[in-house]
Amino acid sequence: MKEFKKFINRGNVVDLAVGLIMATYFGAIVKSLVNDVIMPPVGLLLGGINFSAFKIVIQEAQGETKEVAILYGTFINTIITFLIVSFSIFIAVKMYNKAQEPFKKEEKEEEAKSIPPSKQEVLLTEIRDLLKK
Numbered sequence: 001m002k003e004f005k006k007f008i009n010r011g012n013v014v015d016l017a018v019g020l021i022m023a024t025y026f027g028a029i030v031k032s033l034v035n036d037v038i039m040p041p042v043g044l045l046l047g048g049i050n051f052s053a054f055k056i057v058i059q060e061a062q063g064e065t066k067e068v069a070i071l072y073g074t075f076i077n078t079i080i081t082f083l084i085v086s087f088s089i090f091i092a093v094k095m096y097n098k099a100q101e102p103f104k105k106e107e108k109e110e111e112a113k114s115i116p117p118s119k120q121e122v123l124l125t126e127i128r129d130l131l132k133k
Helices: 002-008 011-045 072-114 119-132
Strands: 056-059 068-070
Touching: 011 072
Parallel strands: none
Antiparallel strands: 056 068
């Protein structure tokens, strides 16, 4: 239980939860973008095709039995949604990494300053200084 409390109290867990919620709604927005904005004009350009209606019927509906079909048009929409989400995340991560570069340089410089030189480096520095004299 202590380990779980320690895990929950980390800042990363809250960041992860916020990221997950944002990603869920971002995915819903992109899905709507693909289904409601992008695909209708694409279908119109291709001769009035509605991709979500593409299907291969395996068994027709009979009485109370529903139709059994492979909905490959919906699958095409999902692939397009995935590609847009993937590209958007790629761009966001690339922008984030670019924004973090100055901070990473500062951290490396501070780290280099805070690490004391090794005994060999100190000895070599002394030898260099003696040779200069």
